[in-house]
Amino acid sequence: MTNIVVLVKQVPDTYSERKLAAGDNTLDREAADAVLDEINERAIEEALVIKEANEGEVTVVCVGPDRANDAIRKALSMGADKAVHVSDEALHGADILQTSKVLAKAVGTVEGVDLIIAGNEASDGRGGAVPAVLAELLGLPQLTHARKVTVEGGTVKVERETADEGITHLEASLPALISVNEKINEPRYPSFKGIMAAKKKPVEKLTAADLGLDGEVGLANAASTVLESAPKPPREAGQRVDDEGDGGVKVAEYLASQKLI
Amino acid sequence: MAPDPHDFLAVDAQLSAEERDVRDTVRKFANEELAPNVADWYESGDLPTELAKRFGELGLFGMHLSGYGCAGTSAVSYGIACRELEAIDSGLRSFVSVQGSLAMYAIHRWGSEEQRTEWLPKMAAGEAIGCFGLTEPDSGSDPGSMRTRARKDGSDWVLDGTKMWITNGTLAAVAVVWAQTEDGIRGFLVPAGTPGFSARAIHSKLSLRASVTAELVLEGVRLPESAVLPGATGLRGPLSCLNEARFGILWGVAGAARACYAAALDYSSTREQFGRPLAGFQLTQRKIADMLVAVNQANLLALHLGRLKDAEQLQPQQVSFGKMANVSAALEVARTARTVLGANGITLEYPVMRHAANLETVLTYEGTEEVHALTLGAAATGISAFR
Ligand SMILES: Cc1cc2nc3c(=O)[nH]c(=O)nc-3n(C[C@H](O)[C@H](O)[C@H](O)COP(=O)(O)OP(=O)(O)OC[C@H]3O[C@@H](n4cnc5c(N)ncnc54)[C@H](O)[C@@H]3O)c2cc1C
Numbered sequence: 155m156t157n158i159v160v161l162v163k164q165v166p167d168t169y170s171e172r173k174l175a176a177g178d179n180t181l182d183r184e185a186a187d188a189v190l191d192e193i194n195e196r197a198i199e200e201a202l203v204i205k206e207a208n209e210g211e212v213t214v215v216c217v218g219p220d221r222a223n224d225a226i227r228k229a230l231s232m233g234a235d236k237a238v239h240v241s242d243e244a245l246h247g248a249d250i251l252q253t254s255k256v257l258a259k260a261v262g263t264v265e266g267v268d269l270i271i272a273g274n275e276a277s278d279g280r281g282g283a284v285p286a287v288l289a290e291l292l293g294l295p296q297l298t299h300a301r302k303v304t305v306e307g308g309t310v311k312v313e314r315e316t317a318d319e320g321i322t323h324l325e326a327s328l329p330a331l332i333s334v335n336e337k338i339n340e341p342r343y344p345s346f347k348g349i350m351a352a353k354k355k356p357v358e359k360l361t362a363a364d365l366g367l368d369g370e371v372g373l374a375n376a377a378s379t380v381l382e383s384a385p386k387p388p389r390e391a392g393q394r395v396d397d398e399g400d401g402g403v404k405v406a407e408y409l410a411s412q413k414l415i
Numbered sequence: 416m417a418p419d420p421h422d423f424l425a426v427d428a429q430l431s432a433e434e435r436d437v438r439d440t441v442r443k444f445a446n447e448e449l450a451p452n453v454a455d456w457y458e459s460g461d462l463p464t465e466l467a468k469r470f471g472e473l474g475l476f477g478m479h480l481s482g483y484g485c486a487g488t489s490a491v492s493y494g495i496a497c498r499e500l501e502a503i504d505s506g507l508r509s510f511v512s513v514q515g516s517l518a519m520y521a522i523h524r525w526g527s528e529e530q531r532t533e534w535l536p537k538m539a540a541g542e543a544i545g546c547f548g549l550t551e552p553d554s555g556s557d558p559g560s561m562r563t564r565a566r567k568d569g570s571d572w573v574l575d576g577t578k579m580w581i582t583n584g585t586l587a588a589v590a591v592v593w594a595q596t597e598d599g600i601r602g603f604l605v606p607a608g609t610p611g612f613s614a615r616a617i618h619s620k621l622s623l624r625a626s627v628t629a630e631l632v633l634e635g636v637r638l639p640e641s642a643v644l645p646g647a648t649g650l651r652g653p654l655s656c657l658n659e660a661r662f663g664i665l666w667g668v669a670g671a672a673r674a675c676y677a678a679a680l681d682y683s684s685t686r687e688q689f690g691r692p693l694a695g696f697q698l699t700q701r702k703i704a705d706m707l708v709a710v711n712q713a714n715l716l717a718l719h720l721g722r723l724k725d726a727e728q729l730q731p732q733q734v735s736f737g738k739m740a741n742v743s744a745a746l747e748v749a750r751t752a753r754t755v756l757g758a759n760g761i762t763l764e765y766p767v768m769r770h771a772a773n774l775e776t777v778l779t780y781e782g783t784e785e786v787h788a789l790t791l792g793a794a795a796t797g798i799s800a801f802r
Contacts, residue, residue, distance in 0.1 A: 223432075224432070224435075227432060227436065228436065231436060231440075343440050343443065343444050343472075343473055344436065344440050345472060345473055345474045345486070346437060346440075346473060346474030346475070346478050346486035346488055346492070346496075347474050347486045348474075349433060349436045349437060349440065349486075349488070350433070350486055350487060350488060352436075353432075353433065
């Protein structure tokens with residue numbers, strides 16, 4: 155029996171043009187189609203796999219505007235059991251620290267959590283710090299950047315993979331927090347039965363005040379501020395390599411110089 | 416905001432959350448797992464056997480039926496799923512139509528409780544395939560003239576006859592076979608492997624190649640009384656099933672039309688002749704505009720009929736309207752799109768010729784275009800010109 159919380163975020167679809175709002179340099183959520191972040195689909199998949207092997211319950215926790223309903227419904231239609239949705243105008247412009255605080259309180263409303271699963275970074279902000287901050291706030295061991303996870307009895311083991319350090323093996327006793335990377339699994343499609351069932355699953359709606367965070371959150375209280383932003387420069391022309399019998403070597407050298415291999 | 420060229424009338428904005436979720440799921444599945452392979456399946460004239468399991472896992476089979484392992488979605492959700500599947504290929508949609516709307520619906524609507532519990536859960540899961548045998552070599556548009564006979568022998572039934580053009584015939588674990596009896600037409604569940612029953616694949620098709628079509632032969636096939644569908648006597652039985660499948664078709668072809676339009680729009684904006692993209696010529700824009708109108712009208716019509724169906728107000732004559740109008744529109748769009756792609760348009764590299772060829776089958780099966788016109792004529796004038 156593993157009681158799992160999965161953190162999910164609704165993000166602008168990476169296929170659409172993503173912008174910051176002109177007024178306050180916060181994410182312009184209206185400008186793009188919004189979807190459940192793909193890394194969160196993987197986090198949910200991992201939670202469902204663990205639940206299917208050990209029994210348990212999967213609760214999704216989401217901080218985001220009302221339209222994040224769609225992302226939550228997708229998580230529920232994949233097979234999560236219930237959801238907690240913190241939605242409040244006051245959270246507009248919340249930074250990483252605030253978001254982590256809100257998440258910590260929201261996770262606290264779920265009883266007897268054994269495991270928290272997050273994506274390693276959201277595809278919009280790409281800060282990648284929320285899992286670590288949240289683990290600190292909750293006083294839980296953090297096992298981040300997991301490409302493989304096993305839960306046995308009261309312990310969780312992960313294979314952690316990062317570009318700089320390669321692969322490390324981590325182990326912790328539950329409760330713990332893990333974040334997963336793109337290699338963790340291939341998420342399932344929601345089935346139509348799942349889609350029909352999702353409509354009836356409980357979604358608890360909370361405000362900042364419900365969590366006792368009134369007046370502490372939002373752009374005005376953020377520790378970091380975006381002062382300005384510029385569109386990314388147009389792509390430069392590619393580099394051309396003429397093959398004089400050593401094309402393969404040159405390509406490999408180039409990739410190595412870019413730290414790609 | 417300017418209208419979206421791919422949903423110009425914002426028809427999909429009318430969908431409920433459930434319907435949007437179904438659309439997104441099928442579209443993603445179709446793009447990831449069907450689109451990359453469909454040209455190969457079409458060329459080889461075969462479908463991989465795992466496909467049934469995959470469709471079953473998603474819940475595509477009998478999705479708008481209730482209970483017995485079926486998802487129980489709205490009719491519009493079912494229509495949307497057909498639309499997204501047929502945007503890839505009519506053969507894939509046919510697979511789902513035959514399984515869900517013909518074979519499973521027949522059992523769900525007209526079957527006994529034992530028949531439902533025996534067959535529907537495994538058919539919904541894609542573990543058992545069904546087919547639907549109505550058409551015969553000498554009986555197509557006029558199914559009342561069928562020659563397949565079922566006669567009573569003690570408490571058994573004995574069936575003799577031949578069924579032709581039966582989709583999924585060689586894949587099926589169970590065939591729903593319609594036969595003449597002393598009391599009129601009745602439906603029978605014939606399990607594969609029953610002595611005297613055989614299925615033979617029909618090859619050399621130039622249309623609907625990503626679909627299996629077969630001839631069924633019944634020679635003294637002996638079945639127990641429990642094999643007959645108790646609820647249906649007369650043509651009403653098979654026609655009620657066809658009505659369900661036609662509903663899926665009128666949605667499906669809106670998807671095929673959309674795919675052809677999208678291919679033409681994309682191609683015309685990148686292909687240059689006379690120093691500018693094809694899309695910059697007035698004649699091409701006329702084609703684009705005509706296709707745009709046809710695709711959006713087809714979608715609107717499908718959604719309207721879907722809402723009527725969910726309100727239990729949809730009449731069979733209105734389904735005929737939808738089948739006739741949308742298939743003709745889709746075929747016209749496919750042919751127009753084909754011209755925009757020039758020589759590339761005739762290859763399997765692009766979807767348009769495949770769709771155009773498929774739609775020739777769709778025009779004919781499930782009531783030919785002429786028969787639907789006669790149905791509409793009869794409904795409007797009160798005079799039947801064919802029955
Ligand atoms: C790929 C494929 C898959 C199929 N799958 C199935 C299946 O799973 N199960 C099944 O039972 N059947 C299936 N069919 C058969 C299909 O339903 C029949 O082909 C269809 O009903 C038409 O019958 P027919 O081909 O005998 O044409 P006919 O009825 O002989 O018609 C030939 C032409 O004459 C026209 N015509 C007929 N009567 C009239 C009239 N009164 N006035 C004016 N014109 C008329 C028709 O419209 C048509 O243009 C399939 C067909 C194909 C091609």
